[in-house]
Amino acid sequence: MNVKSILEFLFPPACPLCGTPVSNHGELCPKCWAGFNWISNPKCVRCGYPFPANLDLGPNPMCPTCASGNCELDWIRSACVYDDVSRSAMLPFKHAGRILYAPFMARAMITALNDVSHDIDIVMPVPLARRRLFHRAYNQATLLGRPIAKSLGIPMDLDSVRRKYRQNMGHMNARARSENIRGVFSVVCPDNVRGKRILLVDDVMTSGATFIELRRTLMACGAVAVYGVTFCRVVRAI
Numbered sequence: 001m002n003v004k005s006i007l008e009f010l011f012p013p014a015c016p017l018c019g020t021p022v023s024n025h026g027e028l029c030p031k032c033w034a035g036f037n038w039i040s041n042p043k044c045v046r047c048g049y050p051f052p053a054n055l056d057l058g059p060n061p062m063c064p065t066c067a068s069g070n071c072e073l074d075w076i077r078s079a080c081v082y083d084d085v086s087r088s089a090m091l092p093f094k095h096a097g098r099i100l101y102a103p104f105m106a107r108a109m110i111t112a113l114n115d116v117s118h119d120i121d122i123v124m125p126v127p128l129a130r131r132r133l134f135h136r137a138y139n140q141a142t143l144l145g146r147p148i149a150k151s152l153g154i155p156m157d158l159d160s161v162r163r164k165y166r167q168n169m170g171h172m173n174a175r176a177r178s179e180n181i182r183g184v185f186s187v188v189c190p191d192n193v194r195g196k197r198i199l200l201v202d203d204v205m206t207s208g209a210t211f212i213e214l215r216r217t218l219m220a221c222g223a224v225a226v227y228g229v230t231f232c233r234v235v236r237a238i
């Protein structure tokens with residue numbers, strides 16, 4: 001028996017959400033997996049907005065926002081829709097130390113990146129203000145970014161951008177969010193982002209205000225493209 005099989009014997013793989021035995025570590029059981037609203041085709045080719053499954057929109061469908069040239073980033077992919085199920089996994093992951101959810105979330109995000117170009121130079125988790133990082137002890141976006149960077153074989157950048165502390169945006173509407181986030185990011189190592197294609201990683205996309213502001217900041221320092229991947233996203237009717 002080698003070390004790996006001893007560990008497997010002592011700590012058999014279990015679904016991180018419900019504890020049911022599964023065959024691989026970090027994998028969801030079929031029942032928990034089926035509870036999520038995973039995003040598949042048809043979806044917007046730019047922002048990944050999911051369209052109703054029975055709609056035939058041709059090979060490259062675009063949502064009205066992206067068709068009018070207002071996509072938050074150069075493209076965005078999300079693994080699933082923000083709903084009761086994804087929220088009940090995400091909140092403890094973010095605020096209550098359930099970091100063992102990171103492997104299944106990251107794996108779903110890697111799958112969501114299958115249909116986009118992998119011409120990416122840097123993986124950049126959306127930074128957390130230091131004060132928040134101090135209280136929370138970890139940045140949930142970094143926990144997701146690490147396995148994604150590893151799977152893509154691309155370096156992860158945790159140092160080039162800093163974020164100022166601002167009030168929590170949880171309860172704010174879209175306009176208040178975009179005002180609150182203005183000027184919150186600063187690039188401390190412009191040489192690291194100049195000429196680069198950057199994949200931003202976050203747990204959830206709500207209004208897109210964070211992505212828009214971070215993209216604005218990075219492009220001002222010479223980044224050539226800014227993409228995004230999140231575990232879940234809010235889907236409003238269009």
Ligand SMILES: [Zn+2]
Nearest residue numbers: 015018029032
């Ligand atoms: Zn389960």
Ligand SMILES: [Zn+2]
Nearest residue numbers: 044047063066
């Ligand atoms: Zn779109």
